[in-house]
Amino acid sequence: MNDYGIKADNASLESIGLKHVGNVFWNMSPSELVEEIVIQGQGVLTDTGAIAIETGEFTGRSPQDKFCVCDEKTENSVWWGKVNIKFEPSKFDALYDRMKAYLTNRDIYARDAYACADPKYRLNIRVVTETAWSNMFAYNMFLRPTDQELQSFNPEWHIVCAPGFMADPSIDGTRQHNFAVINFTKKMILIGGTGYTGEIKKGVFTILNYILPHEKNVLSMHCSANVGKDGDTAVFFGLSGTGKTTLSSDPNRRLIGDDEHGWSSEGVFNFEGGCYAKTIDLTRTKKNLRFLKQLNLGQFLKT
Amino acid sequence: MVPSVGGVPKNIFFLTADATGILPPISKLTAGQAMYHFISGYTAKVAGTEMGVKEPQSTFSACFGQAFLPLHPAKYAEMLGQKMKECNVNVWLINTGWSGGSYGVGERIKLKFTRAMITAALEGKLDKVAYTNHEVFGVAMPNECENVPAEMLNPRNTWADKNAYDDRANKLAAEFVKNFEQFASAASPEILSAAPKAKTTA
Numbered sequence: 001m002n003d004y005g006i007k008a009d010n011a012s013l014e015s016i017g018l019k020h021v022g023n024v025f026w027n028m029s030p031s032e033l034v035e036e037i038v039i040q041g042q043g044v045l046t047d048t049g050a051i052a053i054e055t056g057e058f059t060g061r062s063p064q065d066k067f068c069v070c071d072e073k074t075e076n077s078v079w080w081g082k083v084n085i086k087f088e089p090s091k092f093d094a095l096y097d098r099m100k101a102y103l104t105n106r107d108i109y110a111r112d113a114y115a116c117a118d119p120k121y122r123l124n125i126r127v128v129t130e131t132a133w134s135n136m137f138a139y140n141m142f143l144r145p146t147d148q149e150l151q152s153f154n155p156e157w158h159i160v161c162a163p164g165f166m167a168d169p170s171i172d173g174t175r176q177h178n179f180a181v182i183n184f185t186k187k188m189i190l191i192g193g194t195g196y197t198g199e200i201k202k203g204v205f206t207i208l209n210y211i212l213p214h215e216k217n218v219l220s221m222h223c224s225a226n227v228g229k230d231g232d233t234a235v236f237f238g239l240s241g242t243g244k245t246t247l248s249s250d251p252n253r254r255l256i257g258d259d260e261h262g263w264s265s266e267g268v269f270n271f272e273g274g275c276y277a278k279t280i281d282l283t284r285t286k287k288n289l290r291f292l293k294q295l296n297l298g299q300f301l302k303t
Numbered sequence: 304m305v306p307s308v309g310g311v312p313k314n315i316f317f318l319t320a321d322a323t324g325i326l327p328p329i330s331k332l333t334a335g336q337a338m339y340h341f342i343s344g345y346t347a348k349v350a351g352t353e354m355g356v357k358e359p360q361s362t363f364s365a366c367f368g369q370a371f372l373p374l375h376p377a378k379y380a381e382m383l384g385q386k387m388k389e390c391n392v393n394v395w396l397i398n399t400g401w402s403g404g405s406y407g408v409g410e411r412i413k414l415k416f417t418r419a420m421i422t423a424a425l426e427g428k429l430d431k432v433a434y435t436n437h438e439v440f441g442v443a444m445p446n447e448c449e450n451v452p453a454e455m456l457n458p459r460n461t462w463a464d465k466n467a468y469d470d471r472a473n474k475l476a477a478e479f480v481k482n483f484e485q486f487a488s489a490a491s492p493e494i495l496s497a498a499p500k501a502k503t504t505a
Binding site: 207210 | 368399
């Protein structure tokens with residue numbers, strides 16, 4: 001196993017039990033990742049410089065395959081039911097053992113990032129992915145530490161994402177081959193069997209929806225937000241397709257973020273550093289061209 | 304680079320793409336109504352291409368993001384309610400969906416009008432106008448708004464068939480009430496009293 005890229009001296013995937021993987025590429029730049037993606041034939045560069053990926057079977061999240069480990073920490077705090085489906089701690093360990101076995105001798109991409117723009121509530125996350133493109137997603141989606149910060153980065157949460165690992169429901173206790181399992185005690189999210197990177201995004205949102213209200217008295221919100229010239233903040237709640245992104249982009253107001261925010265006693269802060277927009281059925285009309293032209297090198301277009 | 308942060312909110316907008324064409328394009332909510340609509344998290348999907356589906360489908364997702372909530376929705380609602388009171392924030396319900404009839408009959412509300420309504424709210428221009436309460440949902444509809452035709456502010460005006468509007472409004476109200484049953488035990492009287500009330504016809 002060789003390490004490449006920028007990382008803290010003591011940073012190692014062995015801390016999460018990944019001992020026999022191939023090369024580990026740490027915090028690669030977008031151009032390095034694009035090169036990897038294209039060389040490996042996993043995606044193509046578009047004429048705007050964005051990279052286009054076929055994510056395969058899944059082009060959306062799979063809510064019925066999202067689980068949460070039920071243990072001492074979560075049993076009496078989590079809202080159990082169809083939104084938060086129980087998963088046994090021992091099953092989590094066994095599933096992760098099988099993922100580790102799958103990742104043996106494979107090259108791995110590690111990405112250190114922050115969630116929460118307010119330093120007071122900042123969450124250090126390490127996203128460990130099987131593919132270069134899921135890693136690039138994490139680069140685009142979350143807040144980026146500086147090179148200097150990367151050299152002393154200490155992760156609190158780990159997200160391990162292996163789209164090529166297929167669970168076996170009879171062994172793993174999942175519903176089918178794809179899954180996202182959150183473990184609040186071990187501070188880990190395991191994602192497998194799906195290449196849809198929204199599982200990473202909304203996995204992190206789910207952990208913030210627990211930590212912030214439950215432990216830090218901060219309201220977490222599924223909303224966009226912007227600020228006027230006089231410093232007045234507005235937030236826009238709404239389900240998918242109701243206009244959060246459209247209505248928060250206003251030339252007269254500064255955008256804070258388009259999807260996930262926290263509201264503390266001091267104000268509102270974005271959880272993310274990027275934007276994730278659906279381009280389904282977008283065609284090259286004049287209006288859409290403006291949007292498509294914004295997709296440049298290092299950005300990510302999913303088809 | 305400016306960090307992605309801002310002060311405490313002065314205005315909150317709940318966006319709903321109401322394909323039934325019932326909810327007003329903009330309305331102002333009381334604290335109780337704000338909590339009720341936050342917990343409900345309503346939007347409607349258009350009938351789309353599925354065979355046999357002719358009516359818009361109501362969707363309720365608590366806190367406008369139920370799929371991502373590890374805690375009970377009442378926890379988030381309680382925190383929002385507390386913050387709304389502390390910060391004296393205005394809460395608006397915006398229908399970015401249909402007007403003049405349900406999907407198939409009416410039309411999608413034009414983005415330029417929705418933007419004009421939001422701008423008026425943000426600039427405090429709706430603080431100075433008179434309001435009319437919606438007969439079923441009880442929410443306050445401004446009687447006028449800069450750069451928006453006044454007749455569209457009350458959705459009932461935009462329907463050719465007023466009886467059809469009233470019937471559909473009652474039906475939507477019943478859907479809200481039914482969905483809310485699961486949260487009723489955790490809700491305060493203030494929130495419960497903000498539920499829509501079906502209009503009885505003579």
